[in-house]
Amino acid sequence: HIPEDTSDLLQYVKFQSSNFENILTWDSRPDSSPDTIYSVQYKTYGEREWLAKEGCQRITRKSCNLTLETGNLTELYYARVTAIDPGGRSATKMTDRFSSLQHTIIKPPDVTCIPKVRSIQMIVHPIYTPIRAGNGHQLTLEDIFQDLFYRIELHINDTYQMHLGGKQREFEFIGLTPDTEFLGTIVIFVPTWSKESAPYMCRVKTLPDRTWT
Amino acid sequence: GQEFQFGPCRVEGIVLQELWEAFWDMKDVVQAQDNITNVRLLRKEVLQNVSEAESCYLIHSLLKFYLNTIFKNYREKAVKFRILRSFSTLANNFVVIMSKLQPSQENEMFPISENARRRFLLFQREFKQLDREVALTKAFGEMDILLTWMETFYQ
Structure with a gap:
């Protein structure tokens, strides 16, 4: 008996995670039927049971949000998708072992850039994740990653930048020229886990100096 | 610089x-060889809520086992x-860590070291229940669990 080739039904079953929002995604080959239906199961590594993910049973879309189900940072997880096409052919594929701590990507920070006459202040807002502590308190990235810090750059001109950095969330570049435009970039670093966010950018102009007018 | 405590x-x-x-660099290759998803060697009971005092004994036992049994084979x-x-x-980093660990052998520390030993035996018993090659592959693929736990003592 030669097993039927169903590789067209299901490909690239994997987790995509950013700031601990864990989305299971998959794909199928273009020649597969658009009426194919998909069902998702997940399990904690080391447990026996596969659990059906409510809301992702017999769906036609190719993604499923498993954030809540994979929210324990000390656990590792697997998920698997079963695809069934109108002709009754089916295929099941499993993800690699998933750890949100290792796999999550850090999104750019949320920053408020405040121009003054001779300085620019930058305030990084706390980044809340879907992860909750035992007491139900929602954790920020800083709560989860002890060695998280921010690196701030202010581009003065094509060749000259100013740098600030640290774990605090308020920074101020001083000694700037009034009424001048600057480009600020803010990046999050988590050294131990080799994580670096894409930069947040703000273009901002210092205020005119009206003291002598 | 940073250190383990x-x-x-x-x-x-x-x-x-x-x-x-x-x-x-090797995670996908190694973990792909382990298709037993319902057994985890470094279970929660081994690594969770380990006291500071216990941690030196436990890391010493685990690294010794990893070097002498798992890496070796x-x-x-x-x-x-x-x-x-x-x-x-x-392997080299584990050897360096091992060389710097000097868990105290004083009698008063016996209850603590005994706790750590019980945790280690949980892990070792689970390891021995599996086929030898399967156990080696699984233990090697669980080093991220070990590193995640070690990270909590990294300052």
Whole structure:
């Protein structure tokens, strides 16, 4: 008996995670039927049971949000998708072992850039994740990653930048020229886990100096 | 610089990020060989809520086992899967950590060391219940669990 080739039904079953929002995604080959239906199961590594993910049973879309189900940072997880096409052919594929701590990507920070006459202040807002502590308190990235810090750059001109950095969330570049435009970039670093966010950018102009007018 | 502080045992000179990067280089290859998803050797009961005082005894036992049993017998596979560089980076760093750990042997520490030993035996018993090759592959693929736990003692 030669097993039927169903590789067209299901490909690239994997987790995509950013700031601990864990989305299971998959794909199928273009020649597969658009009426194919998909069902998702997940399990904690080391447990026996596969659990059906409510809301992702017999769906036609190719993604499923498993954030809540994979929210324990000390656990590792697997998920698997079963695809069934109108002709009754089916295929099941499993993800690699998933750890949100290792796999999550850090999104750019949320920053408020405040121009003054001779300085620019930058305030990084706390980044809340879907992860909750035992007491139900929602954790920020800083709560989860002890060695998280921010690196701030202010581009003065094509060749000259100013740098600030640290774990605090308020920074101020001083000694700037009034009424001048600057480009600020803010990046999050988590050294131990080799994580670096894409930069947040703000273009901002210092205020005119009206003291002598 | 950063260091490990396993209770009274202090270990300097290790860059945890390098251990992670070595593991990530081989993770997919190694974990793909382990298709037993319902058994986890480094279970919660082994690593959760370990006191500072216990941690030196436990890390010493675990690293000793990893070096003398797992790394020793997994080397051939490491060559086969072409992950020898990552394998060596991890092994060498574990040797350095081991060399700097001096868990106290004083009598008053016996209850604490006994606790740590019980945790280690949980892990070892689980390991011995599996087929030898399967157990080696699984233990090697669970080094991220070990590194994640070690990271909580990294300052």
